Amino acid sequence: MRIDVHHHNQVLERGLERLERALSLLTHGVNRMATAQEDFNAAVDRLTTEVGESVTAIQTLAQAVRDNAGNNPALKDAATKLQAMADRLDSAQQAATDATPPAA
Secondary structure: OOOOHHHHHHHHHHHHHHHHHHHHHHHHHHHHHHHHHHHHHHHHHHHHHHHHHHHHHHHHHHHHHHHHOOOOHHHHHHHHHHHHHHHHHHHHHHHHHHHOOOOO
16 A cells, blocks of 8 residues: 555645644634733723722712701701712622632
8 A cells, every 4th residue: 555645744734734723813812812801800990990989979978968967857868878879889899899700
C-alpha cells in the first residue's frame, strides 16, 4: 500500500489552518468578552457610587426636615418616610453587592 505523503501533508496543513482560524476566533471572542466585562464592572462601580450618594442625600434631606419639623406631624411623617426610603435603597444596594461575585 502506497501512502501519498504530499496529499497527507496538504490535509494536515488545511487542518492546522482551520485550527488556527478557530483559535483566532476564540481569542477574539475572549478578548471581546473581557472588554465587555470591564465595561460592565465600571458601570456597576459608577452605579454603586451614585446609589451611595443618593442615599446620603436622602438621609441629609430627612434630617433637615426632621430638624425643622417642630411640632408639625406632616413634616415628621415626611422625614420618617424619607429615612425609610434611604434605608430601603441602602438595603437593596447591600443585597445586590452581597449577591454579586467579585470581579476577576
